[in-house]
Amino acid sequence: MYNLVEKRKWYYLASAILIIPGLIVMIYSTVTTGSPLRLSIDFTGGVIWEMRFPQAVQPAEVRAVFVEKGLTDTAVTTVGDERTVQARLKAIEDATKAQLGDLLAERFGGLEELQFRSVGPTVGREVARTAGIAIAVASLAILLFITWAFRNVPHPVRYGTCAILAMLHDVLLIMGFLAIMGYVAGWEVDALFLTAVLTLIGFAVQDAIVVFDRIRENIPKHRGEPFEVIANRSLLETLHRSMVTQLNAMFVMIAILIFGGATIKQFIAAMLVGLLSGTYSSIFNAVPLLVSWEKGEIGGFFRRLVGRGATA
Amino acid sequence: MRERNVVLLAFIVVLALVALWIDLPIDHPEWTQKLLFWQPEGTRDLELKQGLDLQGGLQVLLEADVPEGEELPDGALEAAKGIIENRVNGLGVTEPLIQIQGQQRVIVELPGIKDPDQAITTLKGTGLLEFVEAGDAFLQEGTIIRTSLGGDDLASSFVITPTAAVTETAVAPSGEVYETIMSGKHLKTAGVSTDEYGRPQINFELTNEGARIFADYTRQNINSFLCITMDKVVISCPSIQSEIPDGQGRITSQQGFSLEYARGLAVQMRYGALPVPLKVLNNRTVGATLGQDSVQKSITAGVVGLSVVLLFMLSYYRLPGLLADLALVIYALLNLAAFKLLPVVLTLPGIAGFLLSTGMAVDANVLIFERMKEELRAGRSLGASIEAGFSRAWTSILDSNLSTLITCAILYYFGGAFGASTVRGFAFTLGIGVLLSMFTAVTVTRTFVRFVFEVAGEKLRQKRWLLGV
Numbered sequence: 183m184y185n186l187v188e189k190r191k192w193y194y195l196a197s198a199i200l201i202i203p204g205l206i207v208m209i210y211s212t213v214t215t216g217s218p219l220r221l222s223i224d225f226t227g228g229v230i231w232e233m234r235f236p237q238a239v240q241p242a243e244v245r246a247v248f249v250e251k252g253l254t255d256t257a258v259t260t261v262g263d264e265r266t267v268q269a270r271l272k273a274i275e276d277a278t279k280a281q282l283g284d285l286l287a288e289r290f291g292g293l294e295e296l297q298f299r300s301v302g303p304t305v306g307r308e309v310a311r312t313a314g315i316a317i318a319v320a321s322l323a324i325l326l327f328i329t330w331a332f333r334n335v336p337h338p339v340r341y342g343t344c345a346i347l348a349m350l351h352d353v354l355l356i357m358g359f360l361a362i363m364g365y366v367a368g369w370e371v372d373a374l375f376l377t378a379v380l381t382l383i384g385f386a387v388q389d390a391i392v393v394f395d396r397i398r399e400n401i402p403k404h405r406g407e408p409f410e411v412i413a414n415r416s417l418l419e420t421l422h423r424s425m426v427t428q429l430n431a432m433f434v435m436i437a438i439l440i441f442g443g444a445t446i447k448q449f450i451a452a453m454l455v456g457l458l459s460g461t462y463s464s465i466f467n468a469v470p471l472l473v474s475w476e477k478g479e480i481g482g483f484f485r486r487l488v489g490r491g492a493t494a
Numbered sequence: 495m496r497e498r499n500v501v502l503l504a505f506i507v508v509l510a511l512v513a514l515w516i517d518l519p520i521d522h523p524e525w526t527q528k529l530l531f532w533q534p535e536g537t538r539d540l541e542l543k544q545g546l547d548l549q550g551g552l553q554v555l556l557e558a559d560v561p562e563g564e565e566l567p568d569g570a571l572e573a574a575k576g577i578i579e580n581r582v583n584g585l586g587v588t589e590p591l592i593q594i595q596g597q598q599r600v601i602v603e604l605p606g607i608k609d610p611d612q613a614i615t616t617l618k619g620t621g622l623l624e625f626v627e628a629g630d631a632f633l634q635e636g637t638i639i640r641t642s643l644g645g646d647d648l649a650s651s652f653v654i655t656p657t658a659a660v661t662e663t664a665v666a667p668s669g670e671v672y673e674t675i676m677s678g679k680h681l682k683t684a685g686v687s688t689d690e691y692g693r694p695q696i697n698f699e700l701t702n703e704g705a706r707i708f709a710d711y712t713r714q715n716i717n718s719f720l721c722i723t724m725d726k727v728v729i730s731c732p733s734i735q736s737e738i739p740d741g742q743g744r745i746t747s748q749q750g751f752s753l754e755y756a757r758g759l760a761v762q763m764r765y766g767a768l769p770v771p772l773k774v775l776n777n778r779t780v781g782a783t784l785g786q787d788s789v790q791k792s793i794t795a796g797v798v799g800l801s802v803v804l805l806f807m808l809s810y811y812r813l814p815g816l817l818a819d820l821a822l823v824i825y826a827l828l829n830l831a832a833f834k835l836l837p838v839v840l841t842l843p844g845i846a847g848f849l850l851s852t853g854m855a856v857d858a859n860v861l862i863f864e865r866m867k868e869e870l871r872a873g874r875s876l877g878a879s880i881e882a883g884f885s886r887a888w889t890s891i892l893d894s895n896l897s898t899l900i901t902c903a904i905l906y907y908f909g910g911a912f913g914a915s916t917v918r919g920f921a922f923t924l925g926i927g928v929l930l931s932m933f934t935a936v937t938v939t940r941t942f943v944r945f946v947f948e949v950a951g952e953k954l955r956q957k958r959w960l961l962g963v
C-alpha cells in the first residue's frame with residue numbers, strides 16, 4: 183500500500199509555498215492601501231456605470247467628460263468590446279448623472295445604459311462587517327456539526343478542527359489569488375466573492391467529511407492498526423471519488439468560464455481556484471494534520487518552538 | 495422488496511412527467527393557479543421569474559433620512575411603504591417588490607423599467623403641487639421658483655431638499671415670490687390621457703372648494719399665465735384661455751411629456767407627501783440588453799457543462815453511469831419545477847448555484863459507484879455489492895450534504911444584510927439543489943439500478959465491463 187500520509191511534512195511545506203506569495207501581496211496591499219484586497223464599491227461605496235456607445239471609444243475620451251464635470255476621481259475601462267465601457271467613480275447626484283448621460287450621448291452619438299450601480303458608504307461598511315461575521319459563524323457551525331457527526335470516534339473535536347484548518351487554508355489561498363489578481367488584472371472583490379468563499383467552505387468541508395467518514399468506518403474494522411495506517415488506507419480508498427468529483431465540478435465551472443457571461447467569470451474563476459485548493463487541502467492537509475495530531479507531533483512542534491524561543 | 499421497487503419506479507416516472515409538464519414553456523391551464531395557494535395572490539402562475547440582473551430593471555435601497563440616533567415614529571415606515579406601493583403601481587410596473595428591511599430601510603425592485611431616473615424621482619418625490627400666478631411672465635419648464643405658500647415651515651414635509659439639481663439647472667428668478675392660488679389639497683384626482691395630438695397629458699379634477707377658487711381666478715385673469723409647479727419646479731405654464739367653471743383641467747407640455755413622466759407626475763399629484771423623508775442609499779440599474787445577454791450565455795454554459803458531465807459519467811461508469819445520467823436529468827427537471835412552483839426569482843448567481851449543485855448531485859452517485867466497484871473487487875456478489883454501495887455511501891453523502899446545507903442557511907440569513915438579493919438567491923438555489931439531489935442521486939438511482947439488476951442481472955454478471963469494472 184502506497185504511503186501517502188508519510189510525506190505529510192512536505193505537503194505542509196507545499197501549502198505554505200502556495201499561500202505565502204498571496205499573503206505577501208495582502209500585507210503589502212494593507213500597508214499601501216489599508217485593505218488586503220482590492221475592494222469593489224459593494225464594500226467601499228461609490229458608483230459603477232456601464233454603458234455602450236454606437237461606435238468604438240477610447241476610455242480616456244470618456245473619462246475626459248467626467249473630469250470636465252469635476253469628477254476627477256473617475257476610472258474608465260473597456261469591458262468586452264471597444265464600444266462598452268465601465269466607469270468607476272464616487273457617489274453622484276441623480277441630476278449630475280442625468281447631465282453626464284446627456285453630455286456623453288451628445289459627444290459619442292448616443293448611449294445605452296447597461297448597468298448602473300450606486301452604493302452608499304455606510305452600506306459598504308455594513309457589508310464588510312457582516313461578511314466577517316458570516317464566515318466566522320459558518321466556521322463555528324461546521325466545527326460543531328463535525329464534532330457532533332463524529333461523536334463516536336476518539337477525539338471528535340480534532341476532526342472538526344482539522345477540517346476547519348484545511349478550510350482556512352483554502353480561504354487564505356483564494357484570498358491570496360484575488361489579491362494577486364487585483365494587482366495583475368485589476369480584479370475587485372465584491373459581495374458575490376463572499377458567496378464564493380462561503381460556498382467553498384461548504385465544498386472543502388464536504389471533501390474532508392468523505393475521507394473522515396471512511397476513517398470512522400475503518401477504525402473498528404482494523405483494530406490494532408496504527409492510526410496512521412488507517413488514515414492512509416482511508417485516503418487511498420476515497421481517492422478515486424475525490425478525483426472524479428473534482429473533474430465533474432471542473433467540467434461545469436470551465437463551461438461557465440468559457441461560455442458564461444462576463445459578469446460572473448471572476449466569481450467562477452475564484453471558485454475554481456477554491457475547488458482545486460479544497461481537494462488538495464482535504465487530502466494533503468486535513469487528514470495528514472489529523473495524523474500529526476493523533477501522533478502528538480503538533481504538541482511536540484509547539485514545545486520545540488517554545489523551547490527554542492526560551493534558549494535563544 | 496420487488497413490488498416496492500416497482501411502485502417506487504412508477505412514482506418516479508410520474509413525478510418526472512409532472513415536472514416535465516410544469517417545466518414546459520406553455521400556457522398552463524387556469525386550475526393550476528388555484529392549486530398554488532402558497533404563492534402571493536394575483537401572481538399565481540407557473541412562469542419562471544427572472545431577477546433584475548436577467549431581465550433588466552431598477553433596484554433602490556431607500557433609507558429614512560432622520561438625524562442619527564433619532565427614532566422613527568411608530569408605523570411611519572409602513573406608511574411610507576404603502577405610499578411607495580401606490581406610486582409604483584401608478585408607474586405600471588409588473589411584479590414590483592417593495593420590502594421593509596430592518597428599522598429604517600425600504601428596498602424597491604422594479605423589473606423591466608425603461609426610465610430608471612424618472613422612477614427614482616417619482617418614488618421619493620414629495621408631490622407638493624401648486625398653481626401659481628405668473629401674471630404676464632411665461633416661466634420656462636424646469637424653472638425653480640419661490641412661492642407664497644410655505645417657506646421654511648414647509649421644509650419638514652420635503653422629502654429631498656433640493657440638491658445639486660437646483661443650483662445647477664435652475665434659472666431662479668431674482669428672489670421674486672409668486673402667489674400660490676391653489677395647492678395639492680384642492681385636488682381630487684389626477685390621471686393620464688392623451689391630447690388631440692396623441693401626446694400624453696395629465697387630467698385633473700378639483701374639489702368643490704378648488705373648483706370655486708379656480709373658476710373665480712380664471713374668470714378674472716384671462717390671458718395671463720397660470721403656472722403649475724411640482725415641488726417648486728415649473729412643469730407647465732399655460733395661459734388661461736377662458737373661464738374654467740367645473741373644476742376639470744389638464745396639464746400639457748409644449749415640449750410634450752413622455753408617458754412615464756406623465757404617469758409619474760399624476761401619481762405624485764394623487765398621493766401626497768411621505769411621512770418620513772427618504773434618501774437613496776443604493777441604486778442598481780441593469781439594462782435589458784445586458785440581462786438578455788446573460789440569459790443566453792448562462793443557457794449555453796449550462797448545456798455544455800452538463801453535457802460533458804453526462805458524457806463523462808456514461809463513459810466512466812458505463813451502465814450505472816447511464817442510470818445516474820437519467821437521475822441527473824430528472825434532477826434538473828425537478829429543480830426547474832421547484833423554481834416555478836415556489837417560486838424562486840432566478841438571478842445570475844442563482845443559475846451558477848444551480849449548476850454547481852448538479853456537481854454535488856453527481857458526487858453522491860460517484861461515491862456510491864466507487865463503493866460498488868470496491869465491493870465487487872473485494873469479491874462480493876453483484877447484488878450484495880450494489881446494496882453495500884448505497885448503504886455504505888449514505889453516511890458520507892448525508893454528512894457532507896448537511897454541512898453544505900448549514901453553509902447555505904448561514905449565507906441566506908446573512909445575505910439579507912448585504913442589501914442585494916444576489917447572495918440570497920445563490921444560497922437558496924444551492925440549498926434546493928442539495929435537498930433534491932439527495933433524493934435523485936440516492937433514491938432514484940437506487941430504484942433504477944435495482945430494477946435493471948432484477949431484469950437483467952444474469953447478463954450483467956457475464957458482461958462486467960458494463961459496470962465499468
